[in-house]
Amino acid sequence: MSDRVVCRPGGRSARIQASVHQAVEDLLREVGRAELTVPMVAARAGVTPSTLYRRWGDLTHLLADVSAQRLQPDQALPDSGDWRADLRAWTEQYADEMSSKLGRQMLRDVISASVETGIANNCRAFVVQQIASICARGGDTLDAESVIEQVVSPILYRILFDDRPADRAFCGRLLDRVLD
Amino acid sequence: MSDRVVCRPGGRSARIQASVHQAVEDLLREVGRAELTVPMVAARAGVTPSTLYRRWGDLTHLLADVSAQRLQPDQALPDSGDWRADLRAWTEQYADEMSSKLGRQMLRDVISASVETGIANNCRAFVVQQIASICARGGDTLDAESVIEQVVSPILYRILFDDRPADRAFCGRLLDRVLD
DNA sequence: TGCGTTAATGCAACTTTTTTGCGTTAAGGA
DNA sequence: TCCTTAACGCAAAAAAGTTGCATTAACGCA
Structure with missing residues (x-):
């Protein structure tokens, strides 16, 4: 699993993980998420499917692992x-990226x-x-928790549940509110 | 698919849909989401797996369909x-249910x-x-959009991304803010 | 009501994915 | 260097998912 304690991370394991992650990223661009399969990733990465099933369980967890690393x-x-x-710049870029x-x-x-x-x-x-480090520049007159909320x-609610876009105007309205 | 136009909703189709939905709800309680499979649902509902694959595509869409209906x-x-x-009561119940x-x-x-x-x-x-109908009781001094935001x-962010619970105190704090 | 059309299902053969047992490889420690 | 064992490769088996074709039954129409 993605959150397991890697007991033996040296050489081979690390090499396979890197190869698999790269294969996922490549294939996501080439064939898209909908067509992606575990055997396909395995073939591209040069490993057997059973390795992927044993380490990551299924495609969802593998993709989550790759995504989580990509988010960092x-x-x-x-x-x-x-x-x-x-803060404005960060917010707009974040919204753009997630949209x-x-x-x-x-x-x-x-999720x-x-x-x-x-x-x-x-x-x-x-x-x-990230937010906290920006807020610190303002002497912490605004806390990260408020920005999150x-x-x-x-x-994220817009992106996940709403047809309307999380565009610049929307971000601006939210920021105006939190910045008093 | 769940959002397809049902061209012939009479008798049999409706009966099968009801039977399948019921089977999903039962099995979710009995074996849990992780162990649930399409053939399992088909067997319980008394239909062939191919029927489910043709109408819903895959397990994810079937579960989404059931969930969406349950949410209504x-x-x-x-x-x-x-x-x-x-509004307080509705919020607390909503948070509880989603948590x-x-x-x-x-x-x-x-999602x-x-x-x-x-x-x-x-x-x-x-x-x-739902929110709008509650806000209407207050003469629309508060709009549903603000409550959503x-x-x-x-x-939902707490539930999806945070280990901390969306408990009564948390809801109360959010409501206090939006109610001025 | 009776009849024709066709969407929706059942069935079965087929393909693909996923699981599992076992032998092999190689990382980490003595 | 050798020993232990986590991690992998391989292949067989099980399970899931797909597809073509026959059958059923909803819906429109006379």
């Missing part, structure tokens, strides 16, 4: 000197796997950390 | 005379299927309608 290494936070502007087809798929996979594994909690922690949550 | 016929909204109290294991599974299924079908949008519409969204 965003680019470094830009610092314009104006923390409010930085994309790939972003929605990642959300879906992470699906999260019912048992709590992998989504890690993604949240990462987002909190009043900005991030409504954006 | 809640009990009638209680009217205590105090619309703010009604349960079954609730989280339903959210997961609806998963929603990437293509937009079935989640229907669920949102229903929630909006500032109360429902953070609750």
Whole structure:
């Protein structure tokens, strides 16, 4: 499973994991999520399907694992000197990224796997950390928790449950509210 | 598919749909979501698996269909005379329902299927309608959209991405904010 | 009511995916 | 270097998913 303790992470295991992750990312672009299968990933990665089934359980958990890792290494936070502007920029980029087809798929996979594994909690922690570091620039007059509740949550709700887009205007309205 | 136009809804089709839905609900309680399979549902419902594959496509869409229907016929909204109290009661019950294991599974299924079908949008519409009817009691001094953004969204974010519970205290804090 | 049309289902053969047992490989430790 | 064993490859078996064709029964129409 994706959250298991890797008991023997040296050489081979790490090599296979990297190969599999790469295969998933490539195939997601080439054939799309709907057509993706475990045997297909295995063939591309040069391993037997049984390896994937044993390590990740099923396609959902494998995709969740890849997605969770993809969610981590965003680019470094830009610092314009104006923390409010930085927060605006971060929010708009976040909304944009999550609204994309790939972003929605990642959300879906992470949520699906999260019912048992709590992998989504890690993604949240990462987002909190990014927001907190921006808020710190403003002397913590605004806390990350408020941003999560009043900005991030409504954006994700839009993406997941609403046909209307989480566009710039929407983000701006949410930010105006939380920034007093 | 769940959102297809039912061209011939009379007699048999309706009977099969009811039988299948019932089978899903029963089996969800008996064996749980993880062990549920299409052939299992088919056997319980007394139909062939191919019927399910043809009508619903796969297990995810079938479960999303059942979940979406389950989300609709809640009990009638209680009217205590105090619309703010009604909103509080509705919110707490909603959070409670969605926080349960079954609730989280339903959210997961609806979201998963929603990437293509937009079935989640229907669920949102229903929630909006319920909230709006409560807000109407207060002369629309509060609009449903605000409640969605500032109360429902953070609750669902908690359930989906956070280990901490969406408990009474949390709901209360959100409501206090939106009620000025 | 009776009849024709055809959507929807049942059945069975077939393909693909998933599981499982067992032998082999290679990482980590003594 | 050797030993232990986690992780993998392979292949057989089980299960799930697909598809073509025959049958059933809903719906429209006279």
